[in-house]
Amino acid sequence: MINKVYPSPQAALDGLIRDGITLMVGGFGLCGIPEKLILALRDSGAKNLTAISNNAGVDDWGLGLLLQTRQIRKMVSTYVGENDEFARQFLSGELEIEFVPQGTFAERIRAGGAGIPAFFTRTAVGTPLAEGKEHHDFEGHTYVMERWLKADVSLVKAWKADTVGNLVYRKTARNFNPMMAMAGRVTVAEVEEIVPAGYIDPDSVHTPGIFVDRIVRTVSVKRIEQRTTTPRA
Amino acid sequence: MINKVYPSPQAALDGLIRDGITLMVGGFGLCGIPEKLILALRDSGAKNLTAISNNAGVDDWGLGLLLQTRQIRKMVSTYVGENDEFARQFLSGELEIEFVPQGTFAERIRAGGAGIPAFFTRTAVGTPLAEGKEHHDFEGHTYVMERWLKADVSLVKAWKADTVGNLVYRKTARNFNPMMAMAGRVTVAEVEEIVPAGYIDPDSVHTPGIFVDRIVRTVSVKRIEQRTTTPRA
Amino acid sequence: MPLTRDQITRRAAQELRDGFYVNLGIGMPTLVANHVPAGMQVWLQSENGLLGMGRFPYDDEVDADLINAGKQTVTAVPGASFFDGATSFAMIRGGHIDMAILGAMEISEEGDIANWMVPGKMVKGVGGAMDLVAGVKRVVVTMEHTTKKGEPKIIKSCTLPLTGKACIDMIITELCVMHMRENQGRRRFEVTELAPGVTRQDVERATAAEIWWSPDLKAIEA
Amino acid sequence: MPLTRDQITRRAAQELRDGFYVNLGIGMPTLVANHVPAGMQVWLQSENGLLGMGRFPYDDEVDADLINAGKQTVTAVPGASFFDGATSFAMIRGGHIDMAILGAMEISEEGDIANWMVPGKMVKGVGGAMDLVAGVKRVVVTMEHTTKKGEPKIIKSCTLPLTGKACIDMIITELCVMHMRENQGRRRFEVTELAPGVTRQDVERATAAEIWWSPDLKAIEA
Numbered sequence: 008m009i010n011k012v013y014p015s016p017q018a019a020l021d022g023l024i025r026d027g028i029t030l031m032v033g034g035f036g037l038c039g040i041p042e043k044l045i046l047a048l049r050d051s052g053a054k055n056l057t058a059i060s061n062n063a064g065v066d067d068w069g070l071g072l073l074l075q076t077r078q079i080r081k082m083v084s085t086y087v088g089e090n091d092e093f094a095r096q097f098l099s100g101e102l103e104i105e106f107v108p109q110g111t112f113a114e115r116i117r118a119g120g121a122g123i124p125a126f127f128t129r130t131a132v133g134t135p136l137a138e139g140k141e142h143h144d145f146e147g148h149t150y151v152m153e154r155w156l157k158a159d160v161s162l163v164k165a166w167k168a169d170t171v172g173n174l175v176y177r178k179t180a181r182n183f184n185p186m187m188a189m190a191g192r193v194t195v196a197e198v199e200e201i202v203p204a205g206y207i208d209p210d211s212v213h214t215p216g217i218f219v220d221r222i223v224r225t226v227s228v229k230r231i232e233q234r235t236t237t238p239r240a
Numbered sequence: 241m242i243n244k245v246y247p248s249p250q251a252a253l254d255g256l257i258r259d260g261i262t263l264m265v266g267g268f269g270l271c272g273i274p275e276k277l278i279l280a281l282r283d284s285g286a287k288n289l290t291a292i293s294n295n296a297g298v299d300d301w302g303l304g305l306l307l308q309t310r311q312i313r314k315m316v317s318t319y320v321g322e323n324d325e326f327a328r329q330f331l332s333g334e335l336e337i338e339f340v341p342q343g344t345f346a347e348r349i350r351a352g353g354a355g356i357p358a359f360f361t362r363t364a365v366g367t368p369l370a371e372g373k374e375h376h377d378f379e380g381h382t383y384v385m386e387r388w389l390k391a392d393v394s395l396v397k398a399w400k401a402d403t404v405g406n407l408v409y410r411k412t413a414r415n416f417n418p419m420m421a422m423a424g425r426v427t428v429a430e431v432e433e434i435v436p437a438g439y440i441d442p443d444s445v446h447t448p449g450i451f452v453d454r455i456v457r458t459v460s461v462k463r464i465e466q467r468t469t470t471p472r473a
Numbered sequence: 474m475p476l477t478r479d480q481i482t483r484r485a486a487q488e489l490r491d492g493f494y495v496n497l498g499i500g501m502p503t504l505v506a507n508h509v510p511a512g513m514q515v516w517l518q519s520e521n522g523l524l525g526m527g528r529f530p531y532d533d534e535v536d537a538d539l540i541n542a543g544k545q546t547v548t549a550v551p552g553a554s555f556f557d558g559a560t561s562f563a564m565i566r567g568g569h570i571d572m573a574i575l576g577a578m579e580i581s582e583e584g585d586i587a588n589w590m591v592p593g594k595m596v597k598g599v600g601g602a603m604d605l606v607a608g609v610k611r612v613v614v615t616m617e618h619t620t621k622k623g624e625p626k627i628i629k630s631c632t633l634p635l636t637g638k639a640c641i642d643m644i645i646t647e648l649c650v651m652h653m654r655e656n657q658g659r660r661r662f663e664v665t666e667l668a669p670g671v672t673r674q675d676v677e678r679a680t681a682a683e684i685w686w687s688p689d690l691k692a693i694e695a
Numbered sequence: 696m697p698l699t700r701d702q703i704t705r706r707a708a709q710e711l712r713d714g715f716y717v718n719l720g721i722g723m724p725t726l727v728a729n730h731v732p733a734g735m736q737v738w739l740q741s742e743n744g745l746l747g748m749g750r751f752p753y754d755d756e757v758d759a760d761l762i763n764a765g766k767q768t769v770t771a772v773p774g775a776s777f778f779d780g781a782t783s784f785a786m787i788r789g790g791h792i793d794m795a796i797l798g799a800m801e802i803s804e805e806g807d808i809a810n811w812m813v814p815g816k817m818v819k820g821v822g823g824a825m826d827l828v829a830g831v832k833r834v835v836v837t838m839e840h841t842t843k844k845g846e847p848k849i850i851k852s853c854t855l856p857l858t859g860k861a862c863i864d865m866i867i868t869e870l871c872v873m874h875m876r877e878n879q880g881r882r883r884f885e886v887t888e889l890a891p892g893v894t895r896q897d898v899e900r901a902t903a904a905e906i907w908w909s910p911d912l913k914a915i916e917a
Contacts, residue, residue, distance in 0.1 A: 008514045009492030035743040035780075036766040038759060061780075086820035094817050106818070109742060110784030110826030114356070117781040121559075122566030122608055123347070124378035126359040128788060129829040133807070133860035136825065145357035145387075154378075166760075171514075171552040177443065178777050179744045180760040185779040189563060205551025210410065211444045212554035213779075215524050217494045217516065217569050229759035235767040237751040241736045242714030268521040268558075269544040271537060294558075319598035322544075327595050339596065342520060343562030343604030350559040354781075355788030355830055361566060362607040366585070366638035369603065399538075404736075404774040411555050412522045413538040418557040422785060438773025445776035446557075448746050450716045450738065450791050462537035468545040470529040 011172050011222050012201060016047035019195050019223040023160050024051045031116065031158040031187040032060040032070060036089070036232050039180030040069050041164040041197040043225040048162070049073050059083040059156055061112065061183055063093045068230050077101070083156065085109040089232065108136060111153050113186060119157040120189025120218070127152055161191025165214070168198040168224075169207050172216030181213065188218040195221040244405050244455050245434060249280035252428050252456040256393050257284045264349065264391040264420040265293040265303060269322070269465050272413030273302050274397040274430040276458040281395070282306055292316040292389055294345065294416055296326045301463050310334070316389065318342040322465065341369060344386050346419060352390040353422025353451070360385055394424025398447070401431040401457075402440050405449030414446065421451040428454040474670045475618075475647035476695060483508045484666075484695035485574055485615050485645050489515050496520065496565065496605055498575035499543045501615050505574050518570055520561050520601040525553025542601065565601070566608040573609040575602065577616050577641075579631040582682035583660050584641040584653050586614065587633035599636070606637035618646035618679045625681035627651075627662070649676050650693060654685060661685045666693040696892045697869035698917060705730045706888075706917035707796055707837050707867050711737050718742065718787065718827055720797035721765045723837050727796050740792055742783050742823040747775025764823065787823070788830040795831040797824065799838050799863075801853045804904035805882050806863040806875050808836065809855035821858070828859035840868035840901045847903035849873075849884070871898050872915060876907060883907045888915040 013019035030048070034040030045064075048056075049072050056079050063082055064071035073079050074092045081103040087093050096102035107115065108130045118126055127150035131137040141152040163184040166177035174196055176184060188194045196214075201224050246252035263281070267273030278297075281289075282305050289312050296315055297304035306312050307325045314336040320326050329335035340348065341363045351359055360383035364370040374385040396417040399410035407429055409417060421427045429447075434457050476484065478501055486508035489495065494516045497503050506526075509515045517526040519541040526541055527548035534548060541547045549555075564570055579587040586606055589599045606612050619625055627644065639660065644651045650666035663685040664676060669692055676684075698706065700723055708730035711717065716738045719725050731737045739748040741763040748763055749770035756770060763769045771777075786792055801809040808828055811821045828834050841847055849866065861882065866873040872888035885907040886898060891914055898906075 008512070035764075036762065038743070038762045038766070084820060086822040088819035098817065106820050108821050108825035109780070109823040110788050110830070113780035113784050114354070114788075117563075118359070120567050120569075121347070121563035122568060123359050123361060124381075124383055125376070126351070126356050128356060130788060130826045131859075132829065134825060134857045136821065143358070148357075150357055169552055171516075173552065173554055175443070176777075176779075178758065178760040178771070179741070179762055181443075181777055181779050182744050183780045186781050189567060189569075203551075209525070209549055209553045209555050210408070210414075212556070215554040215556060215560070215564070216552065217518075217524055217564055231757070231759050231762075231768060233762070233765065233767040234757060235751045235769070236754050236757060239753050241734070268542075269540065271521070271540045271544070317598060319600040321597035331595065339598050341599050341603035342558070342601040343566050343608070346558035346562050347566075350785075353789050353791075354785035355790060363566060363604045364637075365607065367603060367635045369599065402774055404738075406774065406776055409555075409557075411536065411538040411549070412519070412540055414555055414557050415522050416558045419559050422789060422791075436773075442747070442771055442775045442777050445778070448776040448778060448782070448786070449774065450740075450746055450786055464535070464537050464540075464546060466540070466543065466545040467535060468529045468547070469532050469535060472531050 011220065012170055013221050013223045016043040016223050016225060019221045020044065020047050020051060023193055024048060024053045026053050027055045028159040029057040029059065031161040031191055032058055033163040033182065033184035033187050035061050035182040037064065037069050037230045039164050039182050039184055041162040042228055044162040044195060044197045045069060045072060049076055049078065054078050055080045057081045059158060061085050063087040063090050065089050066092050083107060085112050106136065113183060115153055115156040116183065116186040116190045119155040120186060123155060125152050125154050156190060158191045161187040161194040163188045163194060163196050165196050165198045167200045167202065167207065168196055168222045169202050169204045171204045172219030172222060173207050173212045174214035174219060175207060175211060176213050185214050188214045193220045194218055197223055197225050199227055244453065245403055246454050246456045249276040249456055249458060252454045253277065253280050253284060256426055257281060257286045259286050260288045261392040262290040262292065264394040264424055265291055266396040266415065266417035266420050268294050268415040270297065270302050270463045272397050272415050272417055274395040275461055277395040277428060277430045278302060278305060282309055287311050288313045290314040292391060294318050296320040296323050298322050299325050316340060318345050339369065346416060348386055348389040349416065349419040349423045351388040353419060356388060358385050358387050389423060391424045394420040394427040396421045396427060396429050398429050398431045400433045400435060400440065401429055401455045402435050402437045404437045405452030405455060406440050406445045407447035407452060408440060408444060409446050418447050421447045426453045427451055430456055430458050432460055474668065476668050476693065478504065480695040481615050481645055481647060484650065484693055485613060488572065488613055489513065493571040494518055494569065496570050496573045496609065500576050502574040502576060518564065520565060522556050522558060522561050523549060523553065525550045562604050565604050568608060568610055570609045572611045572613060573605045574613045574615055575605065577614045578626065579633050580614060580627050580641055580644060581630045582662065584639045585631050586636045586641050587631040589636050590634050602636050606640040611642045612640055613643040613645065614641055615645045618648045625679055628681040648679060651684065663687050666691045668693050696890065698890050698915065700726065702917040703837050703867050703869060706872065706915055707835060710794065710835055711735065715793040716740055716791065718792050718795045718831065722798050724796040724798060740786065742787060744778050744780060744783050745771060745775065747772045784826055787826050790830060790832055792831045794833045794835060795827045796835045796837055797827065799836045800848065801855050802836060802849050802863055802866060803852045804884065806861045807853050808858045808863050809853040810858050812856050824858050828862040833864045834862055835865045835867065836863055837867045840870045847901055850903040870901060873906065885909050888913045890915050
């Protein structure tokens, strides 16, 4: 029987990473990122990568690590504020970036996974992000056509997996991971726990195993960007 | 505070049903249909209804009941095989029908809920169901443009709700209910159990309460169309 | 001797690979599930929202909330998942299902398929068939080679309204196995295997389409 | 006397209704959450995948997996739900969110908004702002009436790249409250409330757009 469980992040990426490929990387800020797979990706040394990810990490964590090593040539993102190295490479022209509104970003990735090459949205109509794209009127409103996004490899983070690849996410660490799992030609999931098939309630599966090719268990660091608290009265 | 819980199917439909409106009705065959809401809809006496539902029930259950009373003028469905009265009205021209491929049906409803007026799919290209529709080539393949579906009122069936409208479905009774809950201007959910807010794990909510306006608890009949079993050895 | 229905589906089961995600159509294709080789894990998808369909339930296991796309009561295997129709067809349309095995009324020599309506007869609808033939990676048809009246079903071009264009990859009938091949821009089915005792002439008589013959013609083992 | 930031957000909170689903932008709009009237249930949506955002956590409740769209650690209230980004923006784009309260750099007299980039400065991206202004039923802006240099932010047409066209329904500043009105095909903001002690001339001096004046001008109560 097919074994989807890999012993290490390095092993889980074995044979998948080449110069110039397009990757999707899950996470919102540093929340729900496949942190150890990103480290393994850095250690692979692959260059000229296109990274589709909501953010670009911070200087020394998340995708920021691959900016330090200049392995990323292009990013497709919605917001990249928290990263000095990003700003430097972007302003110097070393790094190409495609900004996408966040809802359009999520939907384009879902479309890539669902076999929908294009869809229409009102988001961004009349703004620079809709310029040069096809427009279409429906029921008296103008919409812009947006294309699907797909990846050679998707790296996602989940809380729990079973051995056949079903995934469950935890709280807001879910974010873009489920759609990215669908839109990768190969999807690798980094998880905190792996249970036998049958140990996840089939009604509670977030990502069915069909979308997941490889699984690796790691111990998460889970860095927090903005630790905000309420003082106890 | 807003009370979403209604005491009866009749009360849950109060003020929503008028002649000529468009309804979505959840279910696949007789599995996961809002059975008591359908009875209340029949008892409302509303006529000239458009029903968007995967199937048309059987002669004496599900939407078949509204065919008996000739309250439905048009159906948007994927398959309607199990209903003699349907066949009679369809062949006599009393009933209009729009057949939609099932995946396109699901996606058009999701699009209606997600604010996407149109999308492209390869499904049905070259067949009668794509005739007269806009086509577009992407990456060397031809796709047909499909439009969103929306409803004045969506009637859905879930297993469990909390008092603020979060829904959990059970097994394959989920089917089209989650998308329909999103695509109704008003959504009424028939459920088997209502629990206080906070009693459903937020990670296990299938339909967030934002998509649900009214909830009613009923005792389900759950008729089975094809009872198929394995004999115990 | 032409294959029985059981043998046709047994031959179809030889196309399965370990770990495949497969959608089986209603009727004869359903029987393929009985022939999954031992030790092989094949995930059956039912487009109404189940991945990991199991056997029919024992009498005391029957659950009205657990049915397949044919509306039959079924069970779910360990590792199964339930999901909504949009996700189900994201799997299908998005090319995540490795194989669909379906029936057909007509197939054209270029791989078009018609299997959902007969003009003049009551149309019941198309269900998920158009999505399956358009979206699944590999579409295999299991069917009788001819109609009940003995007329060919593999024909130059379909006379019935299409379910999908140029989407069939393989046909298994009681007479033979055919694979869609492309050669210098032309697409035709190539016969690669014959049922025991069935001749080239038997197949040609029962077929009204241009077909190609494999130089390496074998006997079906099923 | 012009309103304080606290008073601006207090006035904005008066736009909330029981049962509303609301998205609050980063910065001043976040403060609106502090002024939800007692007994009213307002559901805060955070577009990274949370409906039912609660207060910041106590120190021992902090959970790296539970943040808001500003990447701050938060809590979830009873009845909350978590979901993916596609579902989150289905709520937003699909018109299910009753109200968004956002900041702005510029607003045009027809209700265009610019709040995501300044040419020549490092562009950080647009996040969910374009989706919110295009999709949410009612978009309310809370902001200072002028820039730090005292230049009007409500102007004839935006000079900065737009976030959305003709999408702002209401503006609340330290000087006044304005509602978008349509009259004979023209759309302009109508001033309906003035801050205590603020005059019509104060507003007109701080505004570089055609605005209308309500015949029923009131004092802001906040």
